[in-house]
Amino acid sequence: MPKSLLIISRQAPWSGPSAREALDIVLAGGAFDLPIGLLFMDDGVLQLLPQQKAAQVQQKDLTANLQALSLFGIEHLYVCGESLAERAMAASGLNIDALQHLNGSDISLIIDRYDQVITL
Known part of the structure; x- marks a missing residue:
């Protein structure tokens, strides 16, 4: 049986390649x-905002990748509620x-449930 993997995305979409990776x-x-x-936690929750203007900061728009998650069978998606609250983000607008x-x-x-954890 393959080991389970949790990716923790903590970087804003425009802060470098970590969010895309x-x-x-x-x-x-x-x-x-x-x-x-x-x-998604810390500044990683900023990836969930609609209408990213990635071209203005010469970054790749991650919206298509986010929308493809369900197509690839990724069903275990989590967001830190405290990170959303700290950034005054509403769960309904993600x-x-x-x-x-x-x-x-x-x-x-959740972290304890997975065999391997990678934080980016």
Whole structure:
């Protein structure tokens, strides 16, 4: 049985390649039917805002990658509710609808469920 993998995406979409790399890893894992999850926290929740203007900061728009997650069978999508609140973001206005909202100890429990964890 393949080991499960959790990717924790903590970087804003315009702060460098980390956000894109996290999504690439998740999509690749999904293509190979690996048990994989994706947790957005800290500035990583900013990736979930609609209407990113990536071209203005010479970055790639991640919206298509985010929308492809379900096509690749990625069903375990999580977002840190505290990170959303700190950035005054409403859960109703995010690019992805199927996010499970986690806080505090819930995040620790999710991390413990996975065999491998990568933070980007």
